[in-house]
Amino acid sequence: MRISAGLALPATLLALLSKTSGVSAEVLNSDVVKEKEAYSKKVRMIANVVSVSWDELPWKVDEKRYKRFHQKYTLFSRTGWDPKIQEMAKQTPVNMIKNMSEGTHSTLLDYALMSAGWWAAMSSSWEMDWGDWGLVSWESKMPPTFSIAAATWRQNPQLQELQKKFKEAVEKKPNVMTEIVKKVALYLGADLVGIAPYDPRWVYTHRAYNPRYHPGEQYKEEELKLPDGLRYCIVLAFAEDYYMQETAECGPSMGDIGFGYSRMAVTSGSLAEFLRALGYIGIPSGNDTALSVPYAIAAGLGEYSRMGLLITPEYGPRVRLAKVFTDAPLVPDRPIRFGVYEFCQKCKKCADACPSGAITHGDPTWEGYNESNNPGVYKWYANGEKCFEYWCKSASPGCGVCVRVCPYNKPNWWAHEVFRDYLAPVLGGDLGKQIDDLLGYGKKRKSSEWWGFEYNEVVR
Ligand code: SF4
Numbered sequence: 001m002r003i004s005a006g007l008a009l010p011a012t013l014l015a016l017l018s019k020t021s022g023v024s025a026e027v028l029n030s031d032v033v034k035e036k037e038a039y040s041k042k043v044r045m046i047a048n049v050v051s052v053s054w055d056e057l058p059w060k061v062d063e064k065r066y067k068r069f070h071q072k073y074t075l076f077s078r079t080g081w082d083p084k085i086q087e088m089a090k091q092t093p094v095n096m097i098k099n100m101s102e103g104t105h106s107t108l109l110d111y112a113l114m115s116a117g118w119w120a121a122m123s124s125s126w127e128m129d130w131g132d133w134g135l136v137s138w139e140s141k142m143p144p145t146f147s148i149a150a151a152t153w154r155q156n157p158q159l160q161e162l163q164k165k166f167k168e169a170v171e172k173k174p175n176v177m178t179e180i181v182k183k184v185a186l187y188l189g190a191d192l193v194g195i196a197p198y199d200p201r202w203v204y205t206h207r208a209y210n211p212r213y214h215p216g217e218q219y220k221e222e223e224l225k226l227p228d229g230l231r232y233c234i235v236l237a238f239a240e241d242y243y244m245q246e247t248a249e250c251g252p253s254m255g256d257i258g259f260g261y262s263r264m265a266v267t268s269g270s271l272a273e274f275l276r277a278l279g280y281i282g283i284p285s286g287n288d289t290a291l292s293v294p295y296a297i298a299a300g301l302g303e304y305s306r307m308g309l310l311i312t313p314e315y316g317p318r319v320r321l322a323k324v325f326t327d328a329p330l331v332p333d334r335p336i337r338f339g340v341y342e343f344c345q346k347c348k349k350c351a352d353a354c355p356s357g358a359i360t361h362g363d364p365t366w367e368g369y370n371e372s373n374n375p376g377v378y379k380w381y382a383n384g385e386k387c388f389e390y391w392c393k394s395a396s397p398g399c400g401v402c403v404r405v406c407p408y409n410k411p412n413w414w415a416h417e418v419f420r421d422y423l424a425p426v427l428g429g430d431l432g433k434q435i436d437d438l439l440g441y442g443k444k445r446k447s448s449e450w451w452g453f454e455y456n457e458v459v460r
Protein backbone atom coordinates (compact mmCIF):
# COMPACT_ATOMS: atom_id res chain seq x y z
CA MET A 1 0.00 0.00 0.00
CA ARG A 2 1.35 3.47 -0.90
CA ILE A 3 0.06 6.48 1.00
CA SER A 4 1.22 9.95 0.03
CA ALA A 5 2.67 11.99 2.88
CA GLY A 6 0.31 14.93 2.42
CA LEU A 7 -2.88 12.93 2.46
CA ALA A 8 -2.09 9.93 4.61
CA LEU A 9 -5.30 8.47 6.01
CA PRO A 10 -5.14 6.40 9.17
CA ALA A 11 -5.12 2.74 8.15
CA THR A 12 -8.03 1.75 10.40
CA LEU A 13 -10.17 4.50 8.99
CA LEU A 14 -9.27 3.51 5.45
CA ALA A 15 -10.44 0.03 6.27
CA LEU A 16 -13.68 1.44 7.71
CA LEU A 17 -14.25 3.63 4.68
CA SER A 18 -13.57 0.79 2.30
CA LYS A 19 -16.30 -1.21 4.04
CA THR A 20 -18.84 1.57 4.24
CA SER A 21 -18.39 3.49 1.04
CA GLY A 22 -16.35 1.48 -1.38
CA VAL A 23 -13.33 3.82 -1.07
CA SER A 24 -10.24 1.82 -1.96
CA ALA A 25 -7.61 1.28 0.72
CA GLU A 26 -5.01 1.90 -2.03
CA VAL A 27 -4.28 5.62 -2.05
CA LEU A 28 -2.56 6.69 -5.24
CA ASN A 29 -2.26 10.41 -5.22
CA SER A 30 -2.56 12.13 -8.60
CA ASP A 31 0.48 14.05 -9.78
CA VAL A 32 -1.56 17.20 -10.19
CA VAL A 33 -2.74 17.05 -6.56
CA LYS A 34 0.74 16.24 -5.23
CA GLU A 35 2.29 19.15 -7.14
CA LYS A 36 -0.22 21.68 -5.85
CA GLU A 37 0.12 20.46 -2.27
CA ALA A 38 3.92 20.44 -2.39
CA TYR A 39 4.08 23.93 -3.91
CA SER A 40 1.75 25.35 -1.29
CA LYS A 41 3.63 23.69 1.56
CA LYS A 42 7.00 24.98 0.31
CA VAL A 43 5.78 28.55 -0.24
CA ARG A 44 4.02 28.75 3.11
CA MET A 45 7.18 27.63 4.85
CA ILE A 46 9.39 30.24 3.10
CA ALA A 47 6.79 32.98 3.63
CA ASN A 48 6.61 32.20 7.34
CA VAL A 49 2.83 31.91 7.28
CA VAL A 50 1.24 31.81 10.73
CA SER A 51 -2.31 30.84 11.65
CA VAL A 52 -4.27 33.33 13.72
CA SER A 53 -7.80 33.75 14.99
CA TRP A 54 -10.25 36.03 13.17
CA ASP A 55 -9.98 38.52 16.06
CA GLU A 56 -6.23 38.83 15.60
CA LEU A 57 -6.60 40.14 12.04
CA PRO A 58 -6.09 43.88 11.47
CA TRP A 59 -9.52 43.99 9.80
CA LYS A 60 -12.37 44.69 12.21
CA VAL A 61 -16.11 44.35 11.78
CA ASP A 62 -18.39 46.78 13.65
CA GLU A 63 -21.23 44.41 14.40
CA LYS A 64 -23.63 47.28 15.17
CA ARG A 65 -22.98 48.97 11.87
CA TYR A 66 -22.21 46.16 9.45
CA LYS A 67 -25.20 44.86 7.48
CA ARG A 68 -25.38 41.96 5.08
CA PHE A 69 -25.09 43.13 1.48
CA HIS A 70 -27.80 43.16 -1.17
CA GLN A 71 -26.26 41.77 -4.36
CA LYS A 72 -27.89 44.49 -6.47
CA TYR A 73 -25.29 46.99 -5.18
CA THR A 74 -22.29 45.11 -6.55
CA LEU A 75 -20.89 46.87 -9.62
CA PHE A 76 -21.66 43.89 -11.83
CA SER A 77 -25.31 43.87 -10.75
CA ARG A 78 -25.64 47.64 -11.11
CA THR A 79 -25.02 47.21 -14.85
CA GLY A 80 -28.46 45.59 -14.86
CA TRP A 81 -30.49 48.47 -13.31
CA ASP A 82 -28.43 51.60 -12.53
CA PRO A 83 -28.52 54.15 -15.43
CA LYS A 84 -25.23 55.72 -14.31
CA ILE A 85 -23.36 52.42 -14.59
CA GLN A 86 -25.29 51.38 -17.72
CA GLU A 87 -24.11 54.58 -19.41
CA MET A 88 -20.50 53.61 -18.63
CA ALA A 89 -21.05 50.08 -19.94
CA LYS A 90 -22.27 51.40 -23.31
CA GLN A 91 -18.73 52.57 -24.08
CA THR A 92 -17.26 49.06 -23.96
CA PRO A 93 -18.28 47.73 -27.41
CA VAL A 94 -17.39 51.06 -29.07
CA ASN A 95 -13.93 50.95 -27.53
CA MET A 96 -13.48 47.26 -28.35
CA ILE A 97 -13.90 48.06 -32.03
CA LYS A 98 -11.51 50.99 -31.66
CA ASN A 99 -8.90 48.77 -30.02
CA MET A 100 -9.27 46.07 -32.68
CA SER A 101 -9.09 48.60 -35.52
CA GLU A 102 -5.99 50.28 -34.15
CA GLY A 103 -4.47 46.96 -33.01
CA THR A 104 -2.34 48.64 -30.37
CA HIS A 105 -3.39 47.27 -26.92
CA SER A 106 -5.66 44.49 -28.10
CA THR A 107 -6.35 42.84 -31.42
CA LEU A 108 -9.04 40.68 -32.97
CA LEU A 109 -7.07 37.68 -31.66
CA ASP A 110 -7.14 38.99 -28.07
CA TYR A 111 -10.90 39.50 -28.13
CA ALA A 112 -11.35 36.07 -29.74
CA LEU A 113 -9.38 34.59 -26.85
CA MET A 114 -11.47 36.60 -24.39
CA SER A 115 -14.63 35.12 -25.98
CA ALA A 116 -13.19 31.61 -25.65
CA GLY A 117 -12.20 32.14 -22.03
CA TRP A 118 -15.69 33.20 -20.95
CA TRP A 119 -17.47 30.44 -22.89
CA ALA A 120 -18.26 27.96 -20.10
CA ALA A 121 -18.89 30.66 -17.49
CA MET A 122 -21.36 32.71 -19.51
CA SER A 123 -23.09 30.01 -21.53
CA SER A 124 -23.49 27.39 -18.81
CA SER A 125 -23.71 29.09 -15.45
CA TRP A 126 -25.23 32.03 -13.64
CA GLU A 127 -22.27 32.45 -11.31
CA MET A 128 -22.04 36.15 -12.22
CA ASP A 129 -25.44 36.93 -10.70
CA TRP A 130 -28.39 34.67 -9.79
CA GLY A 131 -26.61 31.36 -9.15
CA ASP A 132 -28.48 28.04 -9.06
CA TRP A 133 -28.49 27.25 -12.76
CA GLY A 134 -26.42 25.08 -15.13
CA LEU A 135 -22.93 24.40 -13.82
CA VAL A 136 -23.67 26.16 -10.52
CA SER A 137 -27.04 24.48 -9.88
CA TRP A 138 -27.88 23.79 -6.25
CA GLU A 139 -29.35 20.36 -7.09
CA SER A 140 -28.08 17.70 -9.48
CA LYS A 141 -29.25 18.10 -13.08
CA MET A 142 -27.52 14.93 -14.22
CA PRO A 143 -29.07 11.78 -15.71
CA PRO A 144 -28.91 8.83 -13.27
CA THR A 145 -26.53 6.85 -15.51
CA PHE A 146 -23.80 9.38 -14.85
CA SER A 147 -24.47 10.62 -11.33
CA ILE A 148 -25.69 9.04 -8.11
CA ALA A 149 -26.69 12.56 -7.05
CA ALA A 150 -29.45 12.52 -9.70
CA ALA A 151 -33.01 13.01 -8.45
CA THR A 152 -34.12 9.41 -9.13
CA TRP A 153 -31.24 8.00 -7.08
CA ARG A 154 -32.19 10.06 -4.03
CA GLN A 155 -35.20 7.76 -3.45
CA ASN A 156 -33.15 4.55 -3.68
CA PRO A 157 -33.16 2.88 -0.22
CA GLN A 158 -29.92 0.93 -0.80
CA LEU A 159 -28.05 4.07 -1.81
CA GLN A 160 -29.59 5.89 1.14
CA GLU A 161 -28.29 3.16 3.46
CA LEU A 162 -24.76 3.36 2.00
CA GLN A 163 -24.75 7.14 2.31
CA LYS A 164 -26.03 6.88 5.89
CA LYS A 165 -23.20 4.55 6.89
CA PHE A 166 -20.61 6.73 5.20
CA LYS A 167 -21.95 9.86 6.85
CA GLU A 168 -22.02 8.23 10.28
CA ALA A 169 -18.39 7.18 9.84
CA VAL A 170 -17.02 10.54 8.75
CA GLU A 171 -19.15 12.51 11.22
CA LYS A 172 -16.84 11.07 13.87
CA LYS A 173 -13.76 11.74 11.72
CA PRO A 174 -14.20 15.15 10.05
CA ASN A 175 -10.44 15.26 9.38
CA VAL A 176 -10.88 12.37 6.94
CA MET A 177 -13.78 14.07 5.17
CA THR A 178 -11.66 17.21 4.97
CA GLU A 179 -8.79 15.31 3.33
CA ILE A 180 -11.21 13.75 0.88
CA VAL A 181 -12.80 17.08 -0.05
CA LYS A 182 -9.48 18.91 -0.41
CA LYS A 183 -8.03 16.17 -2.58
CA VAL A 184 -11.07 16.15 -4.86
CA ALA A 185 -11.12 19.96 -5.09
CA LEU A 186 -7.47 20.09 -6.17
CA TYR A 187 -7.99 17.25 -8.64
CA LEU A 188 -11.06 18.93 -10.13
CA GLY A 189 -9.07 22.05 -10.93
CA ALA A 190 -8.66 24.33 -7.90
CA ASP A 191 -5.10 25.45 -7.16
CA LEU A 192 -5.79 26.17 -3.50
CA VAL A 193 -8.54 24.99 -1.19
CA GLY A 194 -9.47 25.97 2.36
CA ILE A 195 -12.42 25.48 4.70
CA ALA A 196 -14.25 28.34 6.42
CA PRO A 197 -17.06 28.01 8.95
CA TYR A 198 -20.43 28.99 7.44
CA ASP A 199 -20.86 32.67 8.34
CA PRO A 200 -24.15 34.29 7.27
CA ARG A 201 -22.62 37.78 7.55
CA TRP A 202 -20.96 37.29 4.16
CA VAL A 203 -24.04 35.86 2.41
CA TYR A 204 -26.10 38.27 0.27
CA THR A 205 -29.54 39.20 1.65
CA HIS A 206 -30.95 39.20 -1.90
CA ARG A 207 -29.86 38.05 -5.30
CA ALA A 208 -30.20 40.08 -8.49
CA TYR A 209 -30.86 38.79 -12.01
CA ASN A 210 -28.93 40.92 -14.48
CA PRO A 211 -30.39 41.23 -18.01
CA ARG A 212 -26.93 42.22 -19.24
CA TYR A 213 -25.97 38.57 -18.83
CA HIS A 214 -29.36 37.28 -20.05
CA PRO A 215 -30.16 39.30 -23.20
CA GLY A 216 -33.85 39.97 -23.80
CA GLU A 217 -34.84 39.34 -20.17
CA GLN A 218 -35.85 41.73 -17.38
CA TYR A 219 -34.04 42.74 -14.19
CA LYS A 220 -35.40 41.05 -11.08
CA GLU A 221 -34.36 40.49 -7.48
CA GLU A 222 -35.51 38.31 -4.61
CA GLU A 223 -34.59 37.40 -1.07
CA LEU A 224 -31.81 34.82 -1.05
CA LYS A 225 -32.73 31.66 0.82
CA LEU A 226 -30.08 29.02 1.40
CA PRO A 227 -31.10 25.65 2.84
CA ASP A 228 -30.94 25.14 6.61
CA GLY A 229 -28.11 23.18 8.14
CA LEU A 230 -25.11 24.64 6.28
CA ARG A 231 -21.93 24.22 8.29
CA TYR A 232 -18.99 25.13 6.08
CA CYS A 233 -17.89 27.01 2.99
CA ILE A 234 -15.20 25.30 0.93
CA VAL A 235 -13.21 28.08 -0.72
CA LEU A 236 -11.40 27.42 -4.00
CA ALA A 237 -8.71 29.59 -5.59
CA PHE A 238 -7.71 29.41 -9.25
CA ALA A 239 -4.34 30.82 -10.27
CA GLU A 240 -4.25 33.02 -13.33
CA ASP A 241 -1.37 32.80 -15.79
CA TYR A 242 1.51 35.10 -14.79
CA TYR A 243 2.63 35.79 -18.35
CA MET A 244 -0.84 36.50 -19.69
CA GLN A 245 -1.47 38.84 -16.77
CA GLU A 246 1.71 40.71 -17.66
CA THR A 247 -0.22 42.05 -20.66
CA ALA A 248 -2.92 43.65 -18.46
CA GLU A 249 -4.83 45.73 -19.09
CA CYS A 250 -6.10 44.40 -22.45
CA GLY A 251 -4.31 41.77 -24.53
CA PRO A 252 -4.36 38.06 -23.68
CA SER A 253 -4.95 38.88 -19.98
CA MET A 254 -8.65 39.27 -20.89
CA GLY A 255 -8.91 35.67 -22.08
CA ASP A 256 -7.17 34.44 -18.94
CA ILE A 257 -9.57 36.36 -16.69
CA GLY A 258 -12.58 34.89 -18.51
CA PHE A 259 -11.14 31.39 -18.38
CA GLY A 260 -10.69 31.82 -14.62
CA TYR A 261 -14.46 32.28 -14.33
CA SER A 262 -15.08 29.24 -16.52
CA ARG A 263 -12.79 27.13 -14.32
CA MET A 264 -14.58 28.46 -11.22
CA ALA A 265 -17.94 27.30 -12.55
CA VAL A 266 -16.74 23.85 -13.70
CA THR A 267 -14.80 23.05 -10.52
CA SER A 268 -17.22 24.43 -7.93
CA GLY A 269 -20.15 22.74 -9.72
CA SER A 270 -18.32 19.41 -9.94
CA LEU A 271 -17.28 19.52 -6.28
CA ALA A 272 -20.88 20.30 -5.29
CA GLU A 273 -22.07 17.28 -7.30
CA PHE A 274 -19.49 15.11 -5.50
CA LEU A 275 -20.88 16.22 -2.13
CA ARG A 276 -24.49 15.69 -3.26
CA ALA A 277 -23.59 12.19 -4.46
CA LEU A 278 -22.49 11.43 -0.89
CA GLY A 279 -25.82 12.69 0.44
CA TYR A 280 -24.78 16.18 1.52
CA ILE A 281 -25.84 19.68 0.48
CA GLY A 282 -23.55 21.08 -2.21
CA ILE A 283 -24.12 24.70 -3.27
CA PRO A 284 -21.56 26.02 -5.75
CA SER A 285 -20.97 29.73 -6.04
CA GLY A 286 -18.84 32.18 -8.02
CA ASN A 287 -19.71 35.87 -7.68
CA ASP A 288 -23.29 34.88 -6.80
CA THR A 289 -24.72 34.07 -3.35
CA ALA A 290 -21.96 35.42 -1.05
CA LEU A 291 -18.86 37.58 -0.79
CA SER A 292 -15.78 35.54 -1.65
CA VAL A 293 -12.95 37.54 -0.05
CA PRO A 294 -14.03 37.31 3.63
CA TYR A 295 -14.71 33.60 3.20
CA ALA A 296 -11.26 33.13 1.61
CA ILE A 297 -9.65 34.99 4.53
CA ALA A 298 -11.53 32.81 7.04
CA ALA A 299 -10.43 29.71 5.08
CA GLY A 300 -6.77 30.64 5.46
CA LEU A 301 -6.12 31.19 1.76
CA GLY A 302 -4.59 34.65 2.12
CA GLU A 303 -4.67 38.16 3.54
CA TYR A 304 -6.68 41.23 2.61
CA SER A 305 -4.79 43.95 0.71
CA ARG A 306 -4.80 47.66 -0.14
CA MET A 307 -6.28 46.95 -3.57
CA GLY A 308 -9.21 45.13 -1.92
CA LEU A 309 -8.30 41.70 -3.27
CA LEU A 310 -7.08 38.59 -1.49
CA ILE A 311 -3.31 38.08 -1.55
CA THR A 312 -2.25 34.46 -1.30
CA PRO A 313 1.25 33.35 -0.30
CA GLU A 314 1.40 31.13 -3.41
CA TYR A 315 0.17 33.36 -6.24
CA GLY A 316 -0.21 36.80 -4.66
CA PRO A 317 -3.41 38.52 -5.88
CA ARG A 318 -3.37 36.55 -9.17
CA VAL A 319 -6.28 34.27 -8.23
CA ARG A 320 -10.02 33.92 -8.88
CA LEU A 321 -12.23 32.63 -6.07
CA ALA A 322 -15.19 30.27 -5.92
CA LYS A 323 -17.05 28.61 -3.07
CA VAL A 324 -19.09 25.52 -2.22
CA PHE A 325 -21.46 25.59 0.77
CA THR A 326 -22.13 22.30 2.49
CA ASP A 327 -23.40 20.52 5.60
CA ALA A 328 -20.64 17.88 5.40
CA PRO A 329 -18.50 17.45 8.53
CA LEU A 330 -15.19 19.25 7.94
CA VAL A 331 -12.35 20.76 9.93
CA PRO A 332 -12.18 24.53 9.34
CA ASP A 333 -8.87 26.22 8.57
CA ARG A 334 -7.79 29.38 10.35
CA PRO A 335 -7.00 32.82 8.93
CA ILE A 336 -3.32 33.43 8.15
CA ARG A 337 -0.87 36.30 8.47
CA PHE A 338 2.34 36.68 6.48
CA GLY A 339 2.88 40.43 6.59
CA VAL A 340 0.64 41.72 3.79
CA TYR A 341 -1.01 44.39 5.97
CA GLU A 342 2.34 45.84 7.04
CA PHE A 343 3.74 45.65 3.47
CA CYS A 344 0.69 47.33 1.94
CA GLN A 345 0.92 50.23 4.39
CA LYS A 346 4.17 51.38 2.76
CA CYS A 347 4.14 49.87 -0.72
CA LYS A 348 1.18 51.57 -2.52
CA LYS A 349 2.42 50.35 -5.91
CA CYS A 350 -1.12 49.38 -6.96
CA ALA A 351 -2.45 52.82 -5.97
CA ASP A 352 0.32 54.54 -7.96
CA ALA A 353 -0.31 52.37 -11.02
CA CYS A 354 -4.12 52.27 -11.03
CA PRO A 355 -5.16 54.25 -14.13
CA SER A 356 -8.52 55.26 -12.61
CA GLY A 357 -7.47 56.31 -9.10
CA ALA A 358 -9.75 53.68 -7.61
CA ILE A 359 -7.21 52.50 -5.02
CA THR A 360 -6.52 54.67 -1.99
CA HIS A 361 -3.08 55.91 -0.89
CA GLY A 362 -4.55 56.53 2.57
CA ASP A 363 -5.14 54.52 5.71
CA PRO A 364 -7.91 51.95 6.21
CA THR A 365 -11.30 53.45 7.10
CA TRP A 366 -14.77 52.30 8.19
CA GLU A 367 -16.41 54.03 5.17
CA GLY A 368 -16.48 53.32 1.46
CA TYR A 369 -17.00 55.65 -1.51
CA ASN A 370 -20.43 54.73 -2.85
CA GLU A 371 -23.26 52.20 -2.62
CA SER A 372 -21.06 49.42 -3.99
CA ASN A 373 -19.01 49.53 -0.78
CA ASN A 374 -20.43 48.03 2.39
CA PRO A 375 -19.49 50.19 5.41
CA GLY A 376 -18.84 48.87 8.90
CA VAL A 377 -15.61 47.02 8.17
CA TYR A 378 -12.24 48.63 8.98
CA LYS A 379 -10.25 48.10 5.78
CA TRP A 380 -9.01 49.70 2.57
CA TYR A 381 -12.02 50.34 0.34
CA ALA A 382 -11.62 50.54 -3.44
CA ASN A 383 -13.79 52.84 -5.55
CA GLY A 384 -15.55 50.31 -7.78
CA GLU A 385 -17.29 52.98 -9.85
CA LYS A 386 -13.98 54.49 -10.96
CA CYS A 387 -12.57 51.04 -11.60
CA PHE A 388 -15.53 49.95 -13.72
CA GLU A 389 -15.53 53.21 -15.66
CA TYR A 390 -11.93 52.52 -16.64
CA TRP A 391 -12.77 48.96 -17.73
CA CYS A 392 -15.34 50.43 -20.12
CA LYS A 393 -13.03 53.16 -21.43
CA SER A 394 -10.16 50.75 -22.02
CA ALA A 395 -12.56 48.02 -23.24
CA SER A 396 -10.65 45.62 -21.02
CA PRO A 397 -13.13 43.69 -18.85
CA GLY A 398 -11.15 43.02 -15.70
CA CYS A 399 -8.29 45.52 -16.29
CA GLY A 400 -5.89 43.90 -13.79
CA VAL A 401 -3.11 46.53 -13.75
CA CYS A 402 -3.18 46.40 -9.92
CA VAL A 403 -2.68 42.63 -9.97
CA ARG A 404 0.12 42.89 -12.55
CA VAL A 405 2.19 45.40 -10.56
CA CYS A 406 1.73 43.96 -7.06
CA PRO A 407 5.08 42.76 -5.64
CA TYR A 408 3.29 39.63 -4.38
CA ASN A 409 2.57 38.65 -7.99
CA LYS A 410 5.50 36.53 -9.14
CA PRO A 411 5.96 33.59 -11.50
CA ASN A 412 6.47 30.15 -9.99
CA TRP A 413 10.24 29.89 -10.06
CA TRP A 414 12.45 29.69 -7.00
CA ALA A 415 14.32 33.00 -7.40
CA HIS A 416 11.07 34.96 -7.81
CA GLU A 417 9.49 33.03 -4.96
CA VAL A 418 12.38 33.79 -2.62
CA PHE A 419 12.06 37.49 -3.45
CA ARG A 420 8.27 37.48 -3.01
CA ASP A 421 8.02 35.29 0.07
CA TYR A 422 11.19 36.05 1.94
CA LEU A 423 13.18 39.08 0.79
CA ALA A 424 10.40 41.58 0.06
CA PRO A 425 8.68 41.16 3.46
CA VAL A 426 12.04 41.45 5.25
CA LEU A 427 12.87 44.62 3.29
CA GLY A 428 9.42 46.05 4.08
CA GLY A 429 6.85 47.74 1.86
CA ASP A 430 8.97 50.82 1.12
CA LEU A 431 12.28 49.25 0.14
CA GLY A 432 10.62 46.06 -1.06
CA LYS A 433 8.58 48.04 -3.56
CA GLN A 434 11.62 50.06 -4.73
CA ILE A 435 13.68 46.94 -5.37
CA ASP A 436 10.67 45.32 -7.06
CA ASP A 437 10.62 48.33 -9.42
CA LEU A 438 14.39 48.22 -9.98
CA LEU A 439 14.23 44.54 -10.87
CA GLY A 440 11.65 45.42 -13.52
CA TYR A 441 8.73 43.47 -12.05
CA GLY A 442 5.21 44.54 -12.92
CA LYS A 443 5.94 46.18 -16.29
CA LYS A 444 3.27 45.92 -18.97
CA ARG A 445 4.11 43.53 -21.81
CA LYS A 446 2.63 43.89 -25.28
CA SER A 447 0.01 41.49 -26.54
CA SER A 448 2.43 40.44 -29.31
CA GLU A 449 4.97 39.27 -26.73
CA TRP A 450 2.55 36.57 -25.58
CA TRP A 451 1.38 35.58 -29.06
CA GLY A 452 4.94 35.58 -30.40
CA PHE A 453 4.26 37.88 -33.36
CA GLU A 454 2.95 41.34 -34.23
CA TYR A 455 -0.69 41.02 -35.29
CA ASN A 456 -0.42 44.00 -37.65
CA GLU A 457 2.55 42.38 -39.43
CA VAL A 458 0.45 39.27 -40.11
CA VAL A 459 -2.71 40.92 -41.44
CA ARG A 460 -1.04 43.74 -43.34
S1 SF4 B 1 0.77 46.58 -4.79
FE1 SF4 B 1 1.65 46.89 -2.76
S2 SF4 B 1 0.09 48.07 -1.65
FE2 SF4 B 1 -0.90 47.21 -3.44
S3 SF4 B 1 -1.81 45.29 -2.73
FE3 SF4 B 1 0.21 44.79 -3.58
S4 SF4 B 1 1.59 44.85 -1.80
FE4 SF4 B 1 -0.29 45.92 -1.20
Ligand code: SF4
Pocket: 353, 354, 355, 356, 357, 358, 359, 382, 386, 387, 388, 390, 391, 398, 399, 400, 401, 402, 403
Ligand atom coordinates in the same frame (compact mmCIF):
# COMPACT_ATOMS: atom_id res chain seq x y z
S1 SF4 C 1 -8.64 46.77 -12.06
FE1 SF4 C 1 -7.55 48.54 -12.99
S2 SF4 C 1 -8.89 50.30 -12.65
FE2 SF4 C 1 -9.57 48.67 -11.26
S3 SF4 C 1 -8.50 49.02 -9.34
FE3 SF4 C 1 -7.22 47.59 -10.51
S4 SF4 C 1 -5.80 48.92 -11.65
FE4 SF4 C 1 -7.45 50.24 -10.92
